[in-house]
Amino acid sequence: DTGVSQNPRHKITKRGQNVTFRCDPISEHNRLYWYRQTLGQGPEFLTYFQNEAQLEKSRLLSDRFSAERPKGSFSTLEIQRTEQGDSAMYLCASSSPLGTGFGDSNQPQHFGDGTRLSIL
């Protein structure tokens, strides 16, 4: 079973350019999450999909950010007109629809290695 895969691992771009990242979740995980992590901080939630439906969005997700998961499998995160403050690690996670066997509904989130974005 492969883990969560993110591409590219690193992206360097000039301010004002658009960038797009891709996340391939663990197969059969129907939930997919995007987080952003800046240096010295913990990850901050951006958005969450269940299948192809985007069910939750953070106020951090400005109108320059858009995330899609058109077929309920991989997801893309696009940032338009990048700014210096967008420099961060963008992490994707996925979780299973199944419980953990304790009669609960916990679905631990499993993370990819992230895409590090640097804005020049």
Next chain:
Amino acid sequence: GEDVEQSLFLSVREGDSSVINCTYTDSSSTYLYWYKQEPGAGLQLLTYIFSNMDMKQDQRLTVLLNKKDKHLSLRIADTQTGDSAIYFCAERRGGATNKLIFGTGTLLAVQP
């Protein structure tokens, strides 16, 4: 507020036990997690605990939860140099949300 707090740094000697502490704010939190992050990598899920439990043990890892004080700890027995990393606690709150709220992380340095 949304703050999950952790101490910034912990240094231990190889073979000693490490205890990493975390306090959270929301009494409705259902699950609490510990993740490990090595340099340049993503987050590796270590363990988690359901809010109606007060202890969970998994090999070298022991999680203690004091729900009254909203305090969570991770004990690593027989700490090894390979345990050097940043450790994050995270809470998943009750209700419809599925997002995790992370602490700022504790850098664990293991001295040989």
